[in-house]
Amino acid sequence: MIEISHVSKTFTAKENNVAAVKDVSLSIEDGKVYGIIGYSGAGKSTLVRCINFLEKPDSGSITLSGFGTVTARDGKLYYTAEGDSSETVLSEKKLRSLRSGIGMIFQHFNLLERNTVYENVAYTLQYSGMKKDEIRKRVLEMLDLVDLRDKIASYPSELSGGQKQRVAIARALANNPKILLSDEATSALDPQATASILSLLRDLNKRLGLTIVLITHEMAVVKEICERVAVMEDGAVVEEGLVYDIFADPVQPITRKFVESSNGMGNLQKLIEQNESLLDKSRNSVLLRCLYGRDAVGDALISEVSRKYAVNMNIVLANVEMLQGSPLGELVVSITGDSGNIDAAIAYMRNSNVKVEVIADARMA
Amino acid sequence: MPEWLENLMPNVASYMDKFGESLSATFQMFLISGLFTFLFGGVFGILLTVTRRGGIMENPVIYQIVDKVTNIFRSIPFIILLIFLIPFTRLITGTAIGVRGAIVPLIFGATPFFTRQVEAALAGVDPGKVEAATAMGSGKAGIIFRVYLHEAVPELIRAVTITSISLIGLTTMAGAVGAGGIGSFAINYGQNLHHQDIVNVCVIVLLIFVSLVQSIGNALAKRTTNHSLFQKKY
Numbered sequence A: 001m002i003e004i005s006h007v008s009k010t011f012t013a014k015e016n017n018v019a020a021v022k023d024v025s026l027s028i029e030d031g032k033v034y035g036i037i038g039y040s041g042a043g044k045s046t047l048v049r050c051i052n053f054l055e056k057p058d059s060g061s062i063t064l065s066g067f068g069t070v071t072a073r074d075g076k077l078y079y080t081a082e083g084d085s086s087e088t089v090l091s092e093k094k095l096r097s098l099r100s101g102i103g104m105i106f107q108h109f110n111l112l113e114r115n116t117v118y119e120n121v122a123y124t125l126q127y128s129g130m131k132k133d134e135i136r137k138r139v140l141e142m143l144d145l146v147d148l149r150d151k152i153a154s155y156p157s158e159l160s161g162g163q164k165q166r167v168a169i170a171r172a173l174a175n176n177p178k179i180l181l182s183d184e185a186t187s188a189l190d191p192q193a194t195a196s197i198l199s200l201l202r203d204l205n206k207r208l209g210l211t212i213v214l215i216t217h218e219m220a221v222v223k224e225i226c227e228r229v230a231v232m233e234d235g236a237v238v239e240e241g242l243v244y245d246i247f248a249d250p251v252q253p254i255t256r257k258f259v260e261s262s263n264g265m266g267n268l269q270k271l272i273e274q275n276e277s278l279l280d281k282s283r284n285s286v287l288l289r290c291l292y293g294r295d296a297v298g299d300a301l302i303s304e305v306s307r308k309y310a311v312n313m314n315i316v317l318a319n320v321e322m323l324q325g326s327p328l329g330e331l332v333v334s335i336t337g338d339s340g341n342i343d344a345a346i347a348y349m350r351n352s353n354v355k356v357e358v359i360a361d362a363r364m365a
Numbered sequence B: 001m002p003e004w005l006e007n008l009m010p011n012v013a014s015y016m017d018k019f020g021e022s023l024s025a026t027f028q029m030f031l032i033s034g035l036f037t038f039l040f041g042g043v044f045g046i047l048l049t050v051t052r053r054g055g056i057m058e059n060p061v062i063y064q065i066v067d068k069v070t071n072i073f074r075s076i077p078f079i080i081l082l083i084f085l086i087p088f089t090r091l092i093t094g095t096a097i098g099v100r101g102a103i104v105p106l107i108f109g110a111t112p113f114f115t116r117q118v119e120a121a122l123a124g125v126d127p128g129k130v131e132a133a134t135a136m137g138s139g140k141a142g143i144i145f146r147v148y149l150h151e152a153v154p155e156l157i158r159a160v161t162i163t164s165i166s167l168i169g170l171t172t173m174a175g176a177v178g179a180g181g182i183g184s185f186a187i188n189y190g191q192n193l194h195h196q197d198i199v200n201v202c203v204i205v206l207l208i209f210v211s212l213v214q215s216i217g218n219a220l221a222k223r224t225t226n227h228s229l230f231q232k233k234y
């Protein structure tokens, strides 16, 4: 469990202060893939860097199961052991042991350019008192895990972006951390490499029970591997929940934007503007957005409803997402017919576990 | 010395002993002062890197002191520095003349230059690498040696190369004020006695030496860019 509690961080510059993280509290369960999404400058990196204290929070505390609690106060960090209540100043040694238990990967890989793949992966193992043959065994194990054994003697400059990130993952996991922080790890990669890194991360999460905290600005990435997601805006977490629920029912405008950007529904507004015939004012015409999930079937419902209520239903846009193995369907339909029948049809759909939202209504015009 | 060479530069031939002595004096000055310059400049360059704002051991006081002292000594012309340091040199080495007298001013003349070179080389190391090492729980020493110095090797080699070349220049200047070496040989036996061949030979010897340093430096820097110096086998 990673328990982030009331963490704040302000950067003080000469002219203006930037409140990068404002009173954020989150708990991240062990063995889960947790997404943090937000636009540039939202404070995602700052928040995640507070977890391994690359950034010193101004206030708040971080609790890591198996380690203890670190509290920031008056520019200092204090440590409380698990199940203990006495507080001591966090020592350099303790801080380093905390960091050893948390792996981290970055957008630009940050590999050591003059070291071979082997030496990069062995970074945390060398000078740690580990025997040479043990180090070798561990490095080979890690390289097998990321499928790069044949590149053992290569230098980073000889690798593709995707391969570099694999080396970075192997390096980050070499001394067996339980947590992996990923700061835009796929942002510099092409779609194919992105997909392969994401599936590697999912695999590591499953096989090693690794907890992954993943920063991204792409909802597609969240959709792909996260179970929960926190949406950050302007230093604060504005929405948090299961990815499925966030997609099914985004509350904040920014969350809606992210969801729409990932599923093509963002084009809806443009479509309506360009295509006035969608909304035929001469007839009773209503544009609906229907969301249906695990316990409803959308397309079948359309034909059922149109027969039952003698209304005409045209599908304008359709989209089905698979989120954590559950389908989430979205339909935009234009419905025409007798005004009373339209209302009855909508009511019927709402009763069948379909979330219906009226986007435009020609009858009101 | 073969006969044709003797005919080509008769004066060099007759002062061969002096010439040999001068060469050896220059090498001694170069090697000893180089050793200390690289040591001190390296330490100061690292100090500037780690103590600057946002550095891994941020410390404004140490940074300001090293920075200012470096600047002061950099801005004093070497000839002035030679004279200025005479009392101090006497205190340290017991004499202000000869090779021993030249070492101290040479170190003072070259160290600030090398310090800045090292600082620039280390500043070229991507902060992301330092951050990654920090995140892995690496300590200060680990970050200095395994990240900063190790990643900057090609740049450090370039720094050593150009500092060496400028140090050779400084040794000849020190020679002009009585330190001996190839510089004073060129002046005292070449220029003053109107033996142009001696001056020419001094120029050629220096040229060869500088080119040698430069090409070894370039080759090593190239070889170590994105690569270890030696082949690794696994």
Ligand SMILES: Nc1ncnc2c1ncn2[C@@H]1O[C@H](COP(=O)(O)OP(=O)(O)OP(=O)(O)O)[C@@H](O)[C@H]1O
Pocket (backbone or CB within 6 Å): A011, A012, A018, A019, A020, A038, A039, A040, A041, A042, A043, A044, A045, A046, A047, A217
């Ligand atoms: N070291 C720093 N000094 C001053 N301001 C900083 C520093 N680091 C971040 N900030 C500021 O804090 C805010 C949050 O930055 P942060 O890097 O956490 O955003 P982010 O969500 O990760 O953005 P991105 O998607 O661009 O990486 C920004 O306004 C940024 O300018």
Ligand SMILES: [Mg+2]
Pocket (backbone or CB within 6 Å): A044, A045, A046, A183
């Ligand atoms: Mg960021």
